[in-house]
Amino acid sequence: MHPDYEPITGRPAEIALAARRLIAERGFEGLRTRDIAARVGINVATLHYHVPSKEALIELVARSLRDDFVAQNVTRPRKHLPALDQLRLEFLDFRETLVETPEIFIVMTELTERARRDEKVKAVVGPMLAFAHGELARILALGSEEGTFRADLDPEAGALMIFGTMVATQRSPRRGPELFDRACAELLRSVQAQPPESGLAT
Amino acid sequence: MHPDYEPITGRPAEIALAARRLIAERGFEGLRTRDIAARVGINVATLHYHVPSKEALIELVARSLRDDFVAQNVTRPRKHLPALDQLRLEFLDFRETLVETPEIFIVMTELTERARRDEKVKAVVGPMLAFAHGELARILALGSEEGTFRADLDPEAGALMIFGTMVATQRSPRRGPELFDRACAELLRSVQAQPPESGLAT
DNA sequence: CGACCTCAATCAAATGATTGATGGAGCGTC
DNA sequence: GACGCTCCATCAATCATTTGATTGAGGTCG
Numbered sequence: 382m383h384p385d386y387e388p389i390t391g392r393p394a395e396i397a398l399a400a401r402r403l404i405a406e407r408g409f410e411g412l413r414t415r416d417i418a419a420r421v422g423i424n425v426a427t428l429h430y431h432v433p434s435k436e437a438l439i440e441l442v443a444r445s446l447r448d449d450f451v452a453q454n455v456t457r458p459r460k461h462l463p464a465l466d467q468l469r470l471e472f473l474d475f476r477e478t479l480v481e482t483p484e485i486f487i488v489m490t491e492l493t494e495r496a497r498r499d500e501k502v503k504a505v506v507g508p509m510l511a512f513a514h515g516e517l518a519r520i521l522a523l524g525s526e527e528g529t530f531r532a533d534l535d536p537e538a539g540a541l542m543i544f545g546t547m548v549a550t551q552r553s554p555r556r557g558p559e560l561f562d563r564a565c566a567e568l569l570r571s572v573q574a575q576p577p578e579s580g581l582a583t
Numbered sequence: 584m585h586p587d588y589e590p591i592t593g594r595p596a597e598i599a600l601a602a603r604r605l606i607a608e609r610g611f612e613g614l615r616t617r618d619i620a621a622r623v624g625i626n627v628a629t630l631h632y633h634v635p636s637k638e639a640l641i642e643l644v645a646r647s648l649r650d651d652f653v654a655q656n657v658t659r660p661r662k663h664l665p666a667l668d669q670l671r672l673e674f675l676d677f678r679e680t681l682v683e684t685p686e687i688f689i690v691m692t693e694l695t696e697r698a699r700r701d702e703k704v705k706a707v708v709g710p711m712l713a714f715a716h717g718e719l720a721r722i723l724a725l726g727s728e729e730g731t732f733r734a735d736l737d738p739e740a741g742a743l744m745i746f747g748t749m750v751a752t753q754r755s756p757r758r759g760p761e762l763f764d765r766a767c768a769e770l771l772r773s774v775q776a777q778p779p780e781s782g783l784a785t
Numbered sequence: 786c787g788a789c790c791t792c793a794a795t796c797a798a799a800t801g802a803t804t805g806a807t808g809g810a811g812c813g814t815c
Numbered sequence: 816g817a818c819g820c821t822c823c824a825t826c827a828a829t830c831a832t833t834t835g836a837t838t839g840a841g842g843t844c845g
Binding site: 406407408409410487490491493494495497498507510511514531533534535537538539541542544545546547548549550552553554560563564566567568570571572575 | 608609610611612613689692693695696697699700709712713716733735736737739740741743744746747748749750751752754755756762765766768769770772773774777
Protein backbone atom coordinates (compact mmCIF):
# COMPACT_ATOMS: atom_id res chain seq x y z
CA MET A 382 0.00 0.00 0.00
CA HIS A 383 2.59 2.50 1.12
CA PRO A 384 5.97 1.15 0.09
CA ASP A 385 7.58 4.38 1.20
CA TYR A 386 6.79 3.62 4.79
CA GLU A 387 9.72 1.29 5.20
CA PRO A 388 12.74 3.09 6.61
CA ILE A 389 15.50 3.91 4.19
CA THR A 390 18.67 1.80 4.49
CA GLY A 391 21.85 0.94 2.63
CA ARG A 392 23.02 2.97 -0.34
CA PRO A 393 19.84 5.00 -0.59
CA ALA A 394 20.35 6.02 3.04
CA GLU A 395 23.92 7.09 2.31
CA ILE A 396 22.71 9.02 -0.70
CA ALA A 397 19.99 10.72 1.29
CA LEU A 398 22.45 11.70 3.99
CA ALA A 399 24.92 13.18 1.52
CA ALA A 400 22.11 15.00 -0.25
CA ARG A 401 20.89 16.44 3.02
CA ARG A 402 24.28 17.83 3.87
CA LEU A 403 24.65 19.35 0.45
CA ILE A 404 21.19 20.89 0.65
CA ALA A 405 22.07 22.36 4.03
CA GLU A 406 25.22 23.84 2.55
CA ARG A 407 23.95 25.16 -0.77
CA GLY A 408 20.20 24.79 -0.84
CA PHE A 409 18.23 23.04 -3.57
CA GLU A 410 19.50 25.66 -5.91
CA GLY A 411 23.02 24.29 -5.74
CA LEU A 412 22.16 20.61 -5.43
CA ARG A 413 23.93 18.57 -8.10
CA THR A 414 23.64 14.84 -8.61
CA ARG A 415 27.35 14.68 -9.36
CA ASP A 416 28.22 16.28 -6.05
CA ILE A 417 26.05 13.87 -4.16
CA ALA A 418 27.60 10.89 -5.86
CA ALA A 419 31.07 12.26 -5.20
CA ARG A 420 30.34 12.73 -1.54
CA VAL A 421 29.01 9.20 -1.23
CA GLY A 422 32.03 8.00 -3.15
CA ILE A 423 30.15 6.40 -6.00
CA ASN A 424 29.64 7.02 -9.69
CA VAL A 425 26.79 9.17 -10.94
CA ALA A 426 25.42 6.23 -12.81
CA THR A 427 25.37 4.22 -9.62
CA LEU A 428 23.42 6.98 -7.98
CA HIS A 429 20.91 6.84 -10.80
CA TYR A 430 20.72 3.13 -10.40
CA HIS A 431 19.43 3.57 -6.86
CA VAL A 432 17.47 6.77 -7.41
CA PRO A 433 15.90 7.10 -10.84
CA SER A 434 15.68 10.85 -11.04
CA LYS A 435 16.48 14.04 -9.24
CA GLU A 436 12.84 14.46 -8.36
CA ALA A 437 12.84 11.03 -6.76
CA LEU A 438 16.00 11.97 -4.96
CA ILE A 439 14.37 14.95 -3.33
CA GLU A 440 11.46 12.81 -2.32
CA LEU A 441 13.97 10.39 -0.85
CA VAL A 442 15.47 13.18 1.19
CA ALA A 443 12.04 14.11 2.45
CA ARG A 444 11.34 10.52 3.48
CA SER A 445 14.74 10.25 5.11
CA LEU A 446 13.90 13.29 7.16
CA ARG A 447 10.60 11.76 8.11
CA ASP A 448 12.41 8.65 9.32
CA ASP A 449 14.38 10.80 11.73
CA PHE A 450 11.25 12.61 12.76
CA VAL A 451 9.40 9.40 13.47
CA ALA A 452 12.38 7.96 15.31
CA GLN A 453 12.35 10.89 17.67
CA ASN A 454 8.63 10.73 18.25
CA VAL A 455 8.11 7.07 19.03
CA THR A 456 9.69 6.55 22.43
CA ARG A 457 7.80 9.14 24.35
CA PRO A 458 5.72 7.86 27.21
CA ARG A 459 4.91 11.33 28.38
CA LYS A 460 1.25 11.85 27.63
CA HIS A 461 0.46 11.24 31.28
CA LEU A 462 2.70 14.08 32.46
CA PRO A 463 1.41 17.53 33.36
CA ALA A 464 1.10 19.84 30.36
CA LEU A 465 3.87 22.10 31.58
CA ASP A 466 6.31 19.21 31.78
CA GLN A 467 5.27 17.96 28.37
CA LEU A 468 5.86 21.39 26.88
CA ARG A 469 9.26 21.61 28.54
CA LEU A 470 10.15 18.24 27.11
CA GLU A 471 9.14 19.44 23.65
CA PHE A 472 11.49 22.34 24.07
CA LEU A 473 14.24 20.01 25.18
CA ASP A 474 13.73 17.77 22.17
CA PHE A 475 13.90 20.74 19.89
CA ARG A 476 16.97 22.05 21.63
CA GLU A 477 18.72 18.74 21.38
CA THR A 478 18.13 18.43 17.66
CA LEU A 479 19.11 22.06 17.34
CA VAL A 480 22.57 21.65 18.79
CA GLU A 481 23.25 18.10 17.65
CA THR A 482 21.98 18.13 14.10
CA PRO A 483 21.19 21.69 13.05
CA GLU A 484 21.35 20.52 9.45
CA ILE A 485 17.98 18.90 9.94
CA PHE A 486 16.26 22.22 10.44
CA ILE A 487 17.86 23.83 7.45
CA VAL A 488 16.81 20.98 5.23
CA MET A 489 13.37 20.92 6.78
CA THR A 490 12.94 24.60 6.00
CA GLU A 491 14.07 24.13 2.43
CA LEU A 492 11.70 21.21 2.04
CA THR A 493 8.82 23.18 3.51
CA GLU A 494 9.44 25.90 0.96
CA ARG A 495 9.66 23.42 -1.82
CA ALA A 496 6.48 21.69 -0.72
CA ARG A 497 4.70 24.77 -1.96
CA ARG A 498 5.35 23.73 -5.54
CA ASP A 499 6.04 20.01 -5.25
CA GLU A 500 3.12 17.77 -4.40
CA LYS A 501 5.27 14.73 -3.71
CA VAL A 502 7.28 16.62 -1.14
CA LYS A 503 4.18 18.15 0.32
CA ALA A 504 2.73 14.69 0.84
CA VAL A 505 5.69 13.82 3.05
CA VAL A 506 6.34 17.13 4.76
CA GLY A 507 2.74 18.16 5.33
CA PRO A 508 1.82 15.34 7.72
CA MET A 509 5.00 15.88 9.70
CA LEU A 510 4.24 19.52 10.28
CA ALA A 511 0.63 18.72 11.02
CA PHE A 512 1.69 16.17 13.61
CA ALA A 513 4.12 18.51 15.36
CA HIS A 514 1.54 21.24 15.31
CA GLY A 515 -1.14 18.92 16.62
CA GLU A 516 1.02 17.71 19.49
CA LEU A 517 1.64 21.26 20.63
CA ALA A 518 -2.04 22.12 20.36
CA ARG A 519 -2.89 19.04 22.37
CA ILE A 520 -0.48 19.99 25.12
CA LEU A 521 -1.82 23.52 25.24
CA ALA A 522 -5.41 22.35 25.43
CA LEU A 523 -4.47 19.96 28.21
CA GLY A 524 -2.75 22.74 30.11
CA SER A 525 -5.80 24.94 29.86
CA GLU A 526 -7.93 22.15 31.25
CA GLU A 527 -5.49 21.63 34.09
CA GLY A 528 -5.53 25.29 34.89
CA THR A 529 -1.77 25.50 34.43
CA PHE A 530 -2.11 27.45 31.20
CA ARG A 531 -4.32 30.42 30.51
CA ALA A 532 -8.00 29.59 30.16
CA ASP A 533 -8.35 31.85 27.13
CA LEU A 534 -5.50 30.12 25.30
CA ASP A 535 -6.31 29.24 21.68
CA PRO A 536 -4.54 25.89 21.26
CA GLU A 537 -4.25 26.13 17.49
CA ALA A 538 -2.97 29.68 17.49
CA GLY A 539 -0.73 28.93 20.44
CA ALA A 540 0.77 25.94 18.69
CA LEU A 541 1.47 28.14 15.70
CA MET A 542 3.06 30.66 18.01
CA ILE A 543 5.33 28.13 19.65
CA PHE A 544 6.32 26.49 16.42
CA GLY A 545 6.91 29.82 14.72
CA THR A 546 9.07 31.01 17.56
CA MET A 547 11.21 27.90 17.51
CA VAL A 548 11.78 28.28 13.80
CA ALA A 549 12.47 32.00 14.19
CA THR A 550 15.21 31.36 16.73
CA GLN A 551 16.84 29.28 14.05
CA ARG A 552 16.64 31.95 11.41
CA SER A 553 17.64 34.82 13.63
CA PRO A 554 21.04 36.34 12.89
CA ARG A 555 21.99 35.99 16.55
CA ARG A 556 20.76 32.45 16.78
CA GLY A 557 22.17 30.04 19.27
CA PRO A 558 21.19 28.04 22.32
CA GLU A 559 21.16 31.13 24.50
CA LEU A 560 18.58 32.94 22.40
CA PHE A 561 16.62 29.73 22.09
CA ASP A 562 16.39 29.40 25.85
CA ARG A 563 15.23 32.96 26.25
CA ALA A 564 12.54 32.37 23.65
CA CYS A 565 11.38 29.22 25.40
CA ALA A 566 11.20 31.04 28.72
CA GLU A 567 9.15 33.76 27.10
CA LEU A 568 6.83 31.20 25.56
CA LEU A 569 6.30 29.57 28.93
CA ARG A 570 5.44 32.90 30.51
CA SER A 571 3.10 33.58 27.61
CA VAL A 572 0.99 30.49 27.93
CA GLN A 573 1.01 29.98 31.67
CA ALA A 574 -1.81 31.20 33.84
CA GLN A 575 -0.62 33.84 36.23
CA PRO A 576 -0.39 32.78 39.86
CA PRO A 577 -3.55 34.20 41.55
CA GLU A 578 -1.67 36.71 43.71
CA SER A 579 1.99 36.24 44.43
CA GLY A 580 2.97 39.49 46.02
CA LEU A 581 1.54 42.83 45.13
CA ALA A 582 4.06 44.77 43.06
CA THR A 583 3.64 48.52 42.71
CA MET B 584 29.52 55.78 -0.44
CA HIS B 585 26.47 53.59 -0.82
CA PRO B 586 25.39 53.75 -4.45
CA ASP B 587 22.86 51.02 -3.85
CA TYR B 588 20.81 53.30 -1.66
CA GLU B 589 19.12 54.98 -4.57
CA PRO B 590 15.77 53.43 -5.32
CA ILE B 591 15.60 51.15 -8.33
CA THR B 592 13.78 52.56 -11.36
CA GLY B 593 13.29 51.98 -15.08
CA ARG B 594 14.29 48.72 -16.71
CA PRO B 595 16.11 47.38 -13.66
CA ALA B 596 12.90 47.90 -11.69
CA GLU B 597 10.91 45.99 -14.31
CA ILE B 598 13.49 43.23 -14.24
CA ALA B 599 13.42 43.05 -10.46
CA LEU B 600 9.64 42.83 -10.44
CA ALA B 601 9.56 40.04 -12.99
CA ALA B 602 12.30 38.21 -11.12
CA ARG B 603 10.39 38.51 -7.88
CA ARG B 604 7.28 37.01 -9.39
CA LEU B 605 9.24 34.17 -10.86
CA ILE B 606 11.00 33.51 -7.57
CA ALA B 607 7.65 33.43 -5.82
CA GLU B 608 6.40 30.91 -8.35
CA ARG B 609 9.39 28.60 -8.66
CA GLY B 610 11.96 29.62 -6.07
CA PHE B 611 15.58 30.39 -6.79
CA GLU B 612 15.93 26.86 -7.94
CA GLY B 613 13.79 27.51 -10.98
CA LEU B 614 14.89 31.03 -11.70
CA ARG B 615 16.15 31.40 -15.26
CA THR B 616 17.50 34.58 -16.80
CA ARG B 617 15.68 33.72 -20.01
CA ASP B 618 12.36 33.53 -18.25
CA ILE B 619 12.87 36.86 -16.59
CA ALA B 620 13.76 38.50 -19.87
CA ALA B 621 10.74 36.93 -21.53
CA ARG B 622 8.42 38.17 -18.83
CA VAL B 623 9.79 41.69 -19.10
CA GLY B 624 9.51 41.40 -22.85
CA ILE B 625 13.16 41.96 -23.66
CA ASN B 626 16.06 39.97 -25.00
CA VAL B 627 18.36 38.04 -22.70
CA ALA B 628 21.25 40.16 -23.88
CA THR B 629 19.37 43.29 -22.92
CA LEU B 630 18.85 41.86 -19.49
CA HIS B 631 22.54 41.23 -19.17
CA TYR B 632 23.17 44.74 -20.37
CA HIS B 633 21.31 46.09 -17.34
CA VAL B 634 22.29 43.40 -14.87
CA PRO B 635 25.76 41.96 -15.40
CA SER B 636 25.24 38.56 -13.82
CA LYS B 637 22.73 36.33 -12.15
CA GLU B 638 24.33 37.01 -8.83
CA ALA B 639 23.89 40.75 -9.34
CA LEU B 640 20.32 40.06 -10.35
CA ILE B 641 19.54 38.40 -7.07
CA GLU B 642 21.13 41.27 -5.23
CA LEU B 643 18.93 43.58 -7.29
CA VAL B 644 15.89 41.67 -6.18
CA ALA B 645 16.97 42.01 -2.57
CA ARG B 646 17.40 45.76 -2.96
CA SER B 647 14.07 46.04 -4.70
CA LEU B 648 12.47 44.34 -1.74
CA ARG B 649 14.22 46.70 0.58
CA ASP B 650 12.82 49.64 -1.38
CA ASP B 651 9.32 48.35 -0.66
CA PHE B 652 10.20 47.75 2.94
CA VAL B 653 11.53 51.26 3.40
CA ALA B 654 8.54 52.74 1.60
CA GLN B 655 6.24 51.08 4.08
CA ASN B 656 8.24 52.17 7.09
CA VAL B 657 8.77 55.86 6.42
CA THR B 658 5.34 57.38 6.91
CA ARG B 659 4.64 56.20 10.41
CA PRO B 660 4.07 58.90 12.97
CA ARG B 661 3.03 56.43 15.58
CA LYS B 662 5.80 56.35 18.12
CA HIS B 663 3.74 58.53 20.41
CA LEU B 664 0.86 56.04 20.53
CA PRO B 665 0.35 53.58 23.37
CA ALA B 666 2.31 50.36 22.90
CA LEU B 667 -0.83 48.31 22.46
CA ASP B 668 -1.98 50.50 19.58
CA GLN B 669 1.45 50.44 18.01
CA LEU B 670 1.50 46.67 18.15
CA ARG B 671 -1.98 46.48 16.63
CA LEU B 672 -0.81 48.74 13.82
CA GLU B 673 2.14 46.46 13.20
CA PHE B 674 -0.26 43.58 12.86
CA LEU B 675 -2.38 45.61 10.48
CA ASP B 676 0.61 46.48 8.33
CA PHE B 677 1.60 42.88 8.16
CA ARG B 678 -1.92 41.81 7.37
CA GLU B 679 -2.22 44.34 4.60
CA THR B 680 0.97 43.23 2.90
CA LEU B 681 -0.14 39.68 3.48
CA VAL B 682 -3.38 39.98 1.54
CA GLU B 683 -2.28 42.55 -1.03
CA THR B 684 1.17 41.31 -2.00
CA PRO B 685 1.72 37.86 -0.55
CA GLU B 686 4.50 37.41 -3.11
CA ILE B 687 6.65 39.70 -0.98
CA PHE B 688 6.72 37.24 1.90
CA ILE B 689 7.56 34.29 -0.25
CA VAL B 690 10.45 36.12 -1.83
CA MET B 691 11.54 37.47 1.53
CA THR B 692 11.65 33.95 2.93
CA GLU B 693 13.66 32.69 -0.02
CA LEU B 694 16.06 35.57 0.33
CA THR B 695 16.44 34.99 4.06
CA GLU B 696 17.38 31.41 3.34
CA ARG B 697 19.79 32.45 0.66
CA ALA B 698 21.36 35.07 2.91
CA ARG B 699 22.82 32.14 4.81
CA ARG B 700 25.23 31.48 1.96
CA ASP B 701 25.32 34.78 0.10
CA GLU B 702 27.04 37.68 1.84
CA LYS B 703 25.75 40.24 -0.63
CA VAL B 704 22.19 39.23 0.03
CA LYS B 705 22.81 39.06 3.74
CA ALA B 706 24.05 42.64 3.68
CA VAL B 707 20.68 43.73 2.33
CA VAL B 708 18.32 41.37 4.11
CA GLY B 709 20.02 41.39 7.49
CA PRO B 710 19.41 45.05 8.33
CA MET B 711 15.79 44.75 7.24
CA LEU B 712 15.14 41.89 9.62
CA ALA B 713 17.09 43.61 12.36
CA PHE B 714 15.00 46.73 11.93
CA ALA B 715 11.69 44.90 12.02
CA HIS B 716 12.85 42.92 15.02
CA GLY B 717 14.05 46.07 16.76
CA GLU B 718 10.79 47.88 16.23
CA LEU B 719 8.87 45.05 17.82
CA ALA B 720 11.27 44.88 20.74
CA ARG B 721 10.95 48.63 21.22
CA ILE B 722 7.16 48.42 21.32
CA LEU B 723 7.26 45.57 23.79
CA ALA B 724 9.66 47.39 26.08
CA LEU B 725 7.46 50.47 25.91
CA GLY B 726 4.41 48.42 26.79
CA SER B 727 6.15 46.93 29.80
CA GLU B 728 7.04 50.39 31.00
CA GLU B 729 3.46 51.54 30.51
CA GLY B 730 2.18 48.59 32.46
CA THR B 731 0.06 47.50 29.50
CA PHE B 732 2.27 44.52 28.82
CA ARG B 733 3.64 42.03 31.26
CA ALA B 734 6.44 43.34 33.46
CA ASP B 735 8.45 40.15 33.00
CA LEU B 736 8.30 40.40 29.20
CA ASP B 737 11.67 39.89 27.51
CA PRO B 738 11.49 42.36 24.60
CA GLU B 739 14.04 40.57 22.44
CA ALA B 740 12.52 37.17 22.93
CA GLY B 741 9.04 38.61 22.59
CA ALA B 742 9.94 40.26 19.29
CA LEU B 743 11.26 36.96 18.07
CA MET B 744 8.04 35.32 19.17
CA ILE B 745 5.85 37.82 17.37
CA PHE B 746 7.92 37.79 14.23
CA GLY B 747 8.13 34.03 14.19
CA THR B 748 4.41 33.68 14.64
CA MET B 749 3.66 36.03 11.77
CA VAL B 750 5.94 34.08 9.50
CA ALA B 751 4.51 30.79 10.68
CA THR B 752 0.97 31.84 9.79
CA GLN B 753 2.32 32.29 6.30
CA ARG B 754 3.85 28.89 6.10
CA SER B 755 1.02 27.02 7.71
CA PRO B 756 -0.94 24.72 5.42
CA ARG B 757 -4.17 26.34 6.57
CA ARG B 758 -2.82 29.82 6.15
CA GLY B 759 -5.10 32.72 5.49
CA PRO B 760 -6.34 35.93 7.05
CA GLU B 761 -8.55 34.06 9.50
CA LEU B 762 -5.68 32.09 11.01
CA PHE B 763 -3.55 35.20 11.01
CA ASP B 764 -6.11 37.06 13.05
CA ARG B 765 -6.35 34.26 15.57
CA ALA B 766 -2.59 34.25 15.91
CA CYS B 767 -2.54 38.00 16.45
CA ALA B 768 -5.21 37.75 19.10
CA GLU B 769 -3.21 35.04 20.84
CA LEU B 770 -0.08 37.15 20.70
CA LEU B 771 -1.90 40.08 22.26
CA ARG B 772 -3.18 37.91 25.07
CA SER B 773 0.36 36.58 25.51
CA VAL B 774 2.09 39.89 25.99
CA GLN B 775 -0.58 41.84 27.80
CA ALA B 776 -0.58 42.20 31.53
CA GLN B 777 -3.63 40.56 33.05
CA PRO B 778 -6.26 42.93 34.42
CA PRO B 779 -5.74 42.93 38.24
CA GLU B 780 -9.03 41.18 39.06
CA SER B 781 -11.81 41.16 36.49
CA GLY B 782 -14.36 38.82 38.01
CA LEU B 783 -13.63 35.62 39.80
CA ALA B 784 -14.18 32.68 37.45
CA THR B 785 -14.86 29.13 38.61
C1' DC C 786 23.97 -18.52 -14.46
C1' DG C 787 21.57 -14.60 -12.62
C1' DA C 788 20.52 -10.99 -9.47
C1' DC C 789 22.57 -7.05 -7.77
C1' DC C 790 25.73 -3.36 -8.00
C1' DT C 791 29.27 -0.41 -10.11
C1' DC C 792 31.76 2.41 -13.52
C1' DA C 793 33.87 5.01 -17.77
C1' DA C 794 32.18 7.25 -21.46
C1' DT C 795 28.82 9.78 -23.67
C1' DC C 796 24.41 12.31 -24.87
C1' DA C 797 21.13 15.89 -25.31
C1' DA C 798 19.19 19.65 -23.32
C1' DA C 799 19.45 23.55 -20.52
C1' DT C 800 21.66 27.65 -19.20
C1' DG C 801 24.53 31.88 -18.08
C1' DA C 802 26.86 34.79 -20.76
C1' DT C 803 29.00 37.13 -25.01
C1' DT C 804 29.42 39.00 -29.69
C1' DG C 805 28.61 41.96 -33.36
C1' DA C 806 25.28 44.57 -35.42
C1' DT C 807 21.17 47.91 -35.59
C1' DG C 808 18.26 51.89 -34.62
C1' DG C 809 17.36 56.13 -32.51
C1' DA C 810 17.95 60.27 -29.58
C1' DG C 811 20.78 64.13 -28.59
C1' DC C 812 24.23 67.45 -30.27
C1' DG C 813 27.43 70.31 -32.35
C1' DT C 814 29.14 71.97 -37.08
C1' DC C 815 28.64 73.32 -41.64
C1' DG D 816 18.16 71.40 -42.48
C1' DA D 817 21.75 68.03 -43.35
C1' DC D 818 25.68 65.62 -41.94
C1' DG D 819 28.58 63.24 -38.84
C1' DC D 820 29.42 61.66 -34.23
C1' DT D 821 28.52 59.49 -29.78
C1' DC D 822 25.92 57.16 -26.31
C1' DC D 823 22.27 54.17 -24.92
C1' DA D 824 19.37 50.37 -25.45
C1' DT D 825 18.17 46.55 -27.97
C1' DC D 826 18.33 42.07 -30.50
C1' DA D 827 19.49 37.56 -33.23
C1' DA D 828 22.81 34.34 -33.11
C1' DT D 829 26.14 31.80 -30.88
C1' DC D 830 29.42 29.95 -27.25
C1' DA D 831 31.14 27.25 -23.56
C1' DT D 832 29.78 24.80 -19.66
C1' DT D 833 26.98 22.57 -16.75
C1' DT D 834 23.95 19.05 -15.73
C1' DG D 835 20.47 15.23 -15.46
C1' DA D 836 20.38 11.06 -17.46
C1' DT D 837 21.73 6.81 -20.38
C1' DT D 838 24.46 3.10 -22.41
C1' DG D 839 27.01 -0.83 -22.46
C1' DA D 840 30.41 -3.32 -20.28
C1' DG D 841 32.00 -5.44 -16.47
C1' DG D 842 32.34 -7.48 -11.54
C1' DT D 843 30.95 -10.11 -7.38
C1' DC D 844 28.63 -13.42 -4.83
C1' DG D 845 25.39 -17.13 -3.98
